[in-house]
Amino acid sequence: xxxxxxxxxxxxxxxxxxxxxxxxxxxxxxxxxxxxxxxxxxxxxxxxxxxxxxxxxxxxxxxxxxxxxxxxxxxxxxxxxxxxxxxxxxxxxxxxxxxxxxxxxxxxxxxxxxxxxxxxxxxxxxxxxxxxxxxxxxxxxxxxxxxxxxxxxxxxxxxxxxxxxxxxxxxxxxxxxxxxxxxxxxxxxxxxxxxx
Amino acid sequence: xxxxxxxxxxxxxxxxxxxxxxxxxxxxxxxxxxxxxxxxxxxxxxxxxxxxxxxxxxxxxxxxxxxxxxxxxxxxxxxxxxxxxxxxxxxxxxxxxxxxxxxxxxxxxxxxxxxxxxxxxxxxxxxxxxxxxxxxxxxxxxxxxxxxxxxxxxxxxxxxxxxxxxxxxxxxxxxxxxxxxxxxxxxxxxxxxxxx
DNA sequence: AACGGAATGTGACAATTGTCAATAGATTTA
DNA sequence: TAAATCTATTGACAATTGTCACATTCCGTT
Numbered sequence: 001x002x003x004x005x006x007x008x009x010x011x012x013x014x015x016x017x018x019x020x021x022x023x024x025x026x027x028x029x030x031x032x033x034x035x036x037x038x039x040x041x042x043x044x045x046x047x048x049x050x051x052x053x054x055x056x057x058x059x060x061x062x063x064x065x066x067x068x069x070x071x072x073x074x075x076x077x078x079x080x081x082x083x084x085x086x087x088x089x090x091x092x093x094x095x096x097x098x099x100x101x102x103x104x105x106x107x108x109x110x111x112x113x114x115x116x117x118x119x120x121x122x123x124x125x126x127x128x129x130x131x132x133x134x135x136x137x138x139x140x141x142x143x144x145x146x147x148x149x150x151x152x153x154x155x156x157x158x159x160x161x162x163x164x165x166x167x168x169x170x171x172x173x174x175x176x177x178x179x180x181x182x183x184x185x186x187x188x189x190x191x192x193x194x195x196x
Numbered sequence: 197x198x199x200x201x202x203x204x205x206x207x208x209x210x211x212x213x214x215x216x217x218x219x220x221x222x223x224x225x226x227x228x229x230x231x232x233x234x235x236x237x238x239x240x241x242x243x244x245x246x247x248x249x250x251x252x253x254x255x256x257x258x259x260x261x262x263x264x265x266x267x268x269x270x271x272x273x274x275x276x277x278x279x280x281x282x283x284x285x286x287x288x289x290x291x292x293x294x295x296x297x298x299x300x301x302x303x304x305x306x307x308x309x310x311x312x313x314x315x316x317x318x319x320x321x322x323x324x325x326x327x328x329x330x331x332x333x334x335x336x337x338x339x340x341x342x343x344x345x346x347x348x349x350x351x352x353x354x355x356x357x358x359x360x361x362x363x364x365x366x367x368x369x370x371x372x373x374x375x376x377x378x379x380x381x382x383x384x385x386x387x388x389x390x391x392x
Numbered sequence: 393a394a395c396g397g398a399a400t401g402t403g404a405c406a407a408t409t410g411t412c413a414a415t416a417g418a419t420t421t422a
Numbered sequence: 423t424a425a426a427t428c429t430a431t432t433g434a435c436a437a438t439t440g441t442c443a444c445a446t447t448c449c450g451t452t
Contacts, residue, residue: 062337062341063341066341083333086329087326130282133282134279136332136333136336137279140266140339141266143339144264144369144370145260145262146258147408167428174340179431180409180410180430181408183431187431344438344439363399363400364399365400373440376402376439377438380439383402
């Protein structure tokens with residue numbers, strides 16, 4: 001599956017053949033089965049993964065014991081608890097495989113090495129970080145300014161390869177509503193469609 | 197007011213005297229009066245500011261025309277629309293001075309120069325970026341997992357130097373509720389306190 | 393000090409969302 | 423394949439939040 005990752009590096013980072021080779025040499029591929037965890041609360045997220053197959057979610061447990069989905073990741077997405085990765089402290093998140101999945105796996109040491117030795121790599125990650133910042137801003141804005149039905153609509157439009165692949169109750173918690181409410185929102189949306 | 201900034205650089209970044217001098221040479225101080233704007237929608241946020249006096253808020257206008265506060269900044273905080281700064285594209289935000297304020301003002305060129313020439317500066321900003329990421333995560337988690345009264349309580353506890361200095365309707369929009377709801381939450385909280 | 397506008401508080405009611413319970417459908421596992 | 427588990431939907435009702443209207447307080451300007 002390295003070729004899948006290589007394609008990404010060429011397209012997003014403009015990597016050359018020799019740069020790709022440098023990355024290949026340190027890339028570890030890892031398979032993980034559905035419902036298994038890549039990370040659990042209390043452990044340090046000392047890796048970064050690039051998803052080549054499957055799907056993941058990152059969630060936290062609330063005071064109420066409920067699971068709140070912070071993020072999804074499918075093919076071509078990066079996955080880690082970056083907060084824990086960057087601070088080196090224990091994570092308060094879980095990362096769960098939602099399907100049988102496969103990823104390119106980078107330890108903290110490997111990651112730092114790539115950043116330090118391949119300028120293109122750092123550039124790519126800096127761009128990614130900026131995009132991430134923007135996405136966070138947009139999500140916060142959505143949360144404070146839009147009603148639930150609009151948030152769901154936006155979610156579907158923003159993640160067309162994602163929304164019909166993931167259990168609805170996870171989407172509900174991602175949006176900050178209950179599964180029942182999401183059910184009703186979807187029903188209303190469907191009715192509006194047939195009426196038009 | 198550079199001394200105020202210098203203190204920050206020493207405490208947070210461990211800057212040496214000679215490094216401070218390098219920063220001082222390129223630092224521009226800027227005053228701005230209450231209710232004036234540091235940034236308006238449609239312009240590019242091509243600066244980063246460090247607040248040495250006063251207070252700011254960064255907000256976006258929603259579809260409904262309402263203003264939604266994305267962030268506050270008081271003394272010792274950085275202020276900019278980082279999304280626009282990082283992408284170089286037009287901002288969809290406003291930055292408003294909430295009091296007569298003063299800041300250390302860095303153009304994009306100056307900023308890049310500081311990052312490139314002072315390793316300590318980049319290190320400090322990298323740390324800051326990591327903290328920022330964590331803060332975003334926590335806010336999103338708060339938005340999707342906590343009821344409004346808890347969010348307000350957390351806000352007060354998290355920003356003790358801020359919450360009683362800023363109009364309530366701005367706090368309400370920051371939390372994603374209406375001013376009326378915030379009013380009632382505060383009333384209930386006060387009643388609980390006198391009852392105990 | 394007085395005025396006017398902005399900000400906050402409050403009541404009545406509407407709309408939205410949550411909770412609980414029951415059911416049906418889908419998927420996994422033995 | 424069948425049983426068990428997980429997921430999604432729905433109804434009835436409760437709780438929360440929003441909307442609108444108006445009163446009150448606060449604050450800056452003259």
